[in-house]
Amino acid sequence: MSDPNPLAGTPRRTRDQVADLHFMDARYKLLDLAAFLDRLEKASGPEDHRVRGLRAALPLLLQSGDDRVAQILHLWSDPSVTPIEKADTKAASGVWPGLK
Amino acid sequence: MRYIEPHGHMVSRTTDDYQAMALAGCAAICEPAFWAGFDRKTADGFYDYFCQLTQHEPKRAAKYGLPHYCWLCINPKESEDMKLADDVLALIPEFMKAKTVLGIGEIGLNKNTRNEMLILEKHVELAVKHDQLILVHTPHLEDKRKGTRLIMDVLKAAGKVKPERVIIDHVEEHTIGEVLDQGFWAGITLYPESKATPVRAVDMLENFASQRVWLNSACDWGHSDPLAVPKAMQEMRRRGHSAAAIDSLVYGNPVRFLSQSPNFKDPQALR
Numbered sequence: 001m002s003d004p005n006p007l008a009g010t011p012r013r014t015r016d017q018v019a020d021l022h023f024m025d026a027r028y029k030l031l032d033l034a035a036f037l038d039r040l041e042k043a044s045g046p047e048d049h050r051v052r053g054l055r056a057a058l059p060l061l062l063q064s065g066d067d068r069v070a071q072i073l074h075l076w077s078d079p080s081v082t083p084i085e086k087a088d089t090k091a092a093s094g095v096w097p098g099l100k
Numbered sequence: 101m102r103y104i105e106p107h108g109h110m111v112s113r114t115t116d117d118y119q120a121m122a123l124a125g126c127a128a129i130c131e132p133a134f135w136a137g138f139d140r141k142t143a144d145g146f147y148d149y150f151c152q153l154t155q156h157e158p159k160r161a162a163k164y165g166l167p168h169y170c171w172l173c174i175n176p177k178e179s180e181d182m183k184l185a186d187d188v189l190a191l192i193p194e195f196m197k198a199k200t201v202l203g204i205g206e207i208g209l210n211k212n213t214r215n216e217m218l219i220l221e222k223h224v225e226l227a228v229k230h231d232q233l234i235l236v237h238t239p240h241l242e243d244k245r246k247g248t249r250l251i252m253d254v255l256k257a258a259g260k261v262k263p264e265r266v267i268i269d270h271v272e273e274h275t276i277g278e279v280l281d282q283g284f285w286a287g288i289t290l291y292p293e294s295k296a297t298p299v300r301a302v303d304m305l306e307n308f309a310s311q312r313v314w315l316n317s318a319c320d321w322g323h324s325d326p327l328a329v330p331k332a333m334q335e336m337r338r339r340g341h342s343a344a345a346i347d348s349l350v351y352g353n354p355v356r357f358l359s360q361s362p363n364f365k366d367p368q369a370l371r
Binding site for chain 1: 177180210211212213214215216217239240241242243244245246249250272273274299300303305306307310311336338339340341342345348349
């Protein structure tokens with residue numbers, strides 16, 4: 001990237017500093033995700049394609065690297081490259097329905 | 101601290117929101133034309149909407165000391181009806197004469213259909229013909245990556261579009277790099293659920309921060325937050341970023357892009 005980064009002058013943070021700022025936020029979100037999966041266990045019917053996509057993304061959280069968000073968004077994306085003839089809905093579901 | 105709200109659908113918000121934004125440091129608001137949550141049936145409906153954007157809303161914003169600008173188009177969600185879209189496109193040149201119109205937007209794709217593509221191409225032609233800036237809406241969720249790439253293909257195929265005069269909005273972690281690499285501006289939209297949160301947006305700014313990125317709330321009738329930009333500024337302060345760096349991102353960058361339109365006036369120069 002050739003553009004200068006306006007935030008480049010800020011000293012690099014330590015992991016402790018990042019945890020101090022964001023750990024509690026990440027903690028409650030992880031517990032919410034666990035509660036969501038527990039709720040699904042108690043429900044009946046086949047697995048929804050969105051939940052299938054969510055489960056497929058979970059292993060990416062445990063990989064090393066600093067681009068987990070992008071990897072998950074790519075995983076959930078429609079991989080086709082040409083326009084479709086007609087849409088049957090205006091809405092998107094969050095996960096490409098064809099994801100296995 | 102001051103900031104520009106470069107993308108807010110204020111026709112859907114209350115005057116309390118104008119007041120809250122002014123109190124939070126907002127110096128100007130820009131409002132792209134968008135989908136009302138239901139499909140309008142006639143071009144007359146759009147005529148009234150464009151009157152609202154160019155005449156009524158600037159007066160409402162002025163009561164809180166806020167300059168109000170707008171962008172004109174038919175949203176991709178309503179582009180499946182080609183006859184309606186053509187009729188609305190024919191209205192736009194008349195409204196471009198208004199002193200607060202910044203360009204054509206938010207155009208783009210929703211479900212990446214052939215008709216949406218055709219109407220997108222017509223909007224781009226209109227913008228080129230009238231030398232207008234372009235503000236692009238990229239599709240939601242699983243449709244975003246494909247739609248963003250199709251949109252950039254249309255913009256490049258048009259031949260006369262200058263990337264530095266186009267902002268591609270609603271980028272996320274998987275699209276921001278491609279958009280910036282191709283020379284376009286990138287908009288990060290701060291939504292509570294479906295786009296980027298303020299925390300993720302600041303991560304992107306730290307990774308990709310560029311002089312060609314802006315932040316916006318895209319506040320509308322749905323789940324959205326008109327104070328999302330100042331909340332992202334607060335997150336930047338929490339991380340130790342300087343006031344000057346924050347100002348360059350949330351005020352300087354939008355002013356530089358928008359000043360490419362002769363209708364936009366730097367709010368600082370108006371004081």
